[in-house]
Amino acid sequence: MTSASVSGTERIEAARRLLERVCDPEIPVLTVADLGILRDVRWLEEEQLLEVVITPTYSGCPAMDVIALNIRAVLQQGGFEHVRVITALSPAWTTDWLSSEAREKLRAFGIAPPAEPTADKRALLGERRILQCPHCHSANTEMIAPFASTACKAMFRCLDCLEPFEYFKCH
Numbered sequence: 484m485t486s487a488s489v490s491g492t493e494r495i496e497a498a499r500r501l502l503e504r505v506c507d508p509e510i511p512v513l514t515v516a517d518l519g520i521l522r523d524v525r526w527l528e529e530e531q532l533l534e535v536v537i538t539p540t541y542s543g544c545p546a547m548d549v550i551a552l553n554i555r556a557v558l559q560q561g562g563f564e565h566v567r568v569i570t571a572l573s574p575a576w577t578t579d580w581l582s583s584e585a586r587e588k589l590r591a592f593g594i595a596p597p598a599e600p601t602a603d604k605r606a607l608l609g610e611r612r613i614l615q616c617p618h619c620h621s622a623n624t625e626m627i628a629p630f631a632s633t634a635c636k637a638m639f640r641c642l643d644c645l646e647p648f649e650y651f652k653c654h
């Protein structure tokens with residue numbers, strides 16, 4: 484089969500399947516699609532080029548360089564010769580873009596997910612205490628440090644089971 488007989492749609496589907504292997508280097512249980520930072524995948528027929536659009540979780544997030552490198556590597560290994568990764572800063576990423584599945588994966592990984600984008604979020608912004616411990620689900624928690632292993636996360640401690648845990652911050 485010559486490459487010309489593969490349609491753009493098929494190429495994009497193949498690329499999206501390959502991109503399911505690209506995870507956040509800081510939270511390896513989440514793929515770029517789970518995080519909502521994978522914005523678009525386009526096939527440019529004239530240039531025979533695959534274009535991937537990503538949005539950083541916050542501007543200057545150092546993990547984005549690693550993610551862009553991994554995207555390129557996975558696609559090239561999958562047979563895409565020419566790949567361009569574009570960063571779109573607008574509209575800005577918010578934690579609302581995290582899928583429900585992503586929130587569950589975060590919890591299972593021991594990181595408290597940000598509140599669902601509803602009334603919970605408004606409550607959380609004013610009431611840090613309602614943050615649930617991902618280990619014992621107690622709401623009796625306190626913030627220890629505004630930054631954890633990365634600037635995307637804050638450090639909390641559960642006052643019931645006494646386990647520390649990281650919280651994926653709202654932006």
Ligand SMILES: [Zn+2]
Pocket residue numbers: 616617618619620621641642643644645646
């Ligand atoms: Zn706990």
